[in-house]
Amino acid sequence: MRTPHALLATTVALAAAVVAPQPAAAAVPAPGTYYVQSATTGLNAADSGGAVEQHRPRGNEDRQQWRLKPDGAAHLLENADAPGNCLGRSGDQAATVTCASADAAWEITPAGDDRYTLKVPGATRHLTVAPKPSGANYPARLGVGGAGDLATWYLTPVDPATAPMPPEDRRTLDQVTFLTAHNAYANGVDGGFAPPFVNLVPNQTRGIERQLSDGVRGFMLDIHQTPDGAILCHNSCTLVSRPVALWVDLQRMVDFLEAHPDQVVTVFLEDYVDPGVLRAELARVDGLSDVLYRPDRTGVRMNGWPAMADLIAANDRLLIFTDHSRSADQSAGLTRDSFGVMYQREWTVENYWSMGSGVGSSDWSCYSRWYDAGTNIPLTRTEPGFRPLFVMNHFRDVPIAGTAATDNTKLADRARRFCQPAARKKPTFLAVDHYDLGNPASAVATLNSYTYP
Template sequence: MRTPQALLATTAALAAAVVAPRTSAAAVPAPGTYYVQSATTGLNAAGTGGAVEQHRPRGDEDRQQWRLKAGGSSYLLENTDAPGTCLGRAGDLAATVACTSGDAAWEISATGADRYRLTVPGTARHLTVAPKPAGSTYPARLTLGGPDDLATWYLTPVDPATAPMPPQDRRTLDQVTFLTTHNAYANGVDGGFAPPFVNLVPNQTRGIERQLADGVRGFMLDIHQTRDGAILCHNSCALVSRPVALSADLQRMVDFLKAHPEAFVTVFLEDYVDPGVLRDELARVDGLSDVLYRPDLTGVRQNGWPTMAGLIAGNDRLLIFTDRSRVADQAAGLTRDSFGVMYQSEWTVENHWSMGPGVGSSDWSCYSRWYDANTNIPLTRTEPGFRPLFVMNHFRDVPVTGTAGTDNTKLADRARRFCQPAARKKPTFLAVDHYDRGNPGSAVAALNSYTYP
């Protein structure tokens, strides 16, 4: 059950009554520890060398946590790593200042559902992300500006209230977490997947049928175009011995779904084929149309994700995404969703795909895969009535077995401290290498024990 709105409103009102700020009291979150998170980029305000910059979310690292408390008639945001130091300003730039300074005070006002504006008291100057220069990402240093969208912030709780997972017949697709295999086809069991030498470093060590039997329900597959159709290969299909067709692995999944009527499976295509080739490949899969789920035809964007029970009852049990863009397909004259393959960037958010090299240091920060000079789809993206599914990648550049096993033991911790607050939602798909090492299933079970409001 989600936290009742009435309870949230009552909590905020009681807290506001205690601190009695000048701004609209009932609209301000209760005192506590928060991430100050840009609604535009999804990145967090971090204190760094006297400046305040937007950084990739790093949980309790990197001076990104701020303690909200009353400061006379306004509010203070004290950095938890530097007591006595607050998020403030120096001239027209955001800075860390002494909490006793007048430059540390902020008025806070709601700008919409769970979004806020931080204003210099008695002025029209707001904490904001600097405008984005052409051909680059938004500047790191935060500044002061006018009341536009760049001045809109989430105050994301470090320790959010959660609720028990609803019963089986009431839980929705976006409340459930699924174990997902990165490069599921690159397993060395079902066939070849890469040229020599690369073929010696598989991402998984069990075939698709065994993955299904072990409880894997999400599959990341790379497809390349050859004269034989859409083939599963890593980087290139040249010199690959015993290559596997996409239709072969999809047939395995469809057959599994027929034998297990309670199961739901999702496929993510890293897609390098023409839409017509993909359409022809799917046509080779016997029974695919019987189980293919079409969220674009069932009002999901208007009404939210359906219950798992409803999907099972309707036999809508195989969801396929492509990482290709709709614009490119429109130019080619055939869109993939016309034959049931959804454009992933329209339905999901996803963090950057790598934590670093196969050995050595790692980067656990959690930020959008689609944040660069050309795109900006923050992990926090929401729409009225619709929350995108969250794909959480947890793997490295090279799938070293021992490293993956160690990383998988830390999956639950990264999801809780880094990625869940970064996206302001639970991961729907936990994608790992060598799923049979480090027990990532335990992280899935933990996430499936509660909901994140």
């Protein structure tokens, strides 16, 4: 039993612990080169002929990199492509000005969740995104105005410090990167996937079973509704010979998982069927319920993604996402997550699907697929305790084999310099055409060697 003196000492110590100041987080990031990235849109501040606009993240290609420097009690953001010119202001508009100008200085203050405000010294004006007009995107030109969500920014390092991957028994799902086949069903091996002319240009040239044995772990599938159920077709199932039913390819994946109890597979549905049709299609897959993973039932949104080892131990090894609208399903009276299909926009972020046509130059900018007049889900989206999985698309409009082979050799470089800083997270799924060309698996291996801060 404790003596009164011991009790008193313990009480004093506890009180001291309560009032003792805690180490303060760094008020401002260390000097270095950063992207100034809107916390609202995920787009980057770029020098555009003297104006400062928010542009799609383009790495070092679009005057979007800024060198953070102390300037007395304030800071400067000097454009990395135009030394001597800083992110500043001209009246109520953001502009590049000479770094010696009084209009170049900013007071940078933490705004929570790794976000900051950039305030005009001695004033109550901030660097801000202009308000969104009804039925339109946020304007490109940045302004100087009041506080609030539109005036919060990430300062994303151009070259962030990374850390080694945790041991296999502790690495979480969102720390791992998976090779993913875009239009995996459009392979010309398992069956037809499009009308005759389109059928001549497959996205992949190996069937689903071979894709699984080659290490593909993410599968993008387009499903359309026919009298026979959910069929895998590109744009339309009209005139398609020997189309494959969704349940057939899902059965191949479930059989693979049963034969390989240490593996995890993810399916992304571009989904054009009624929820009842999809539910009936899934019911045809033997063993699906044994391996289907339900993050909505396991506290992921509050606690983050589990360790891969825990998913494997629980046999939660098949994730199915749909791009369908929850609101449309609610109107129909049956939501897909009621039978285990997750709404992708609630659990992932995804960059725009195309890098351009099948030939010629490509567009490596990395911005949200879900950013338009009606939707704003930036790649940077996070929630307390939860970080969405990042689907990184790396393919063109037309899957020409030679172009895909060249593009796939550049996958790791685009992920590191463009998409990773754009999303402020490492890609979870690298989606490519012709996964067997250009060795995209090497990019997966590189990404699986470290964690992003």
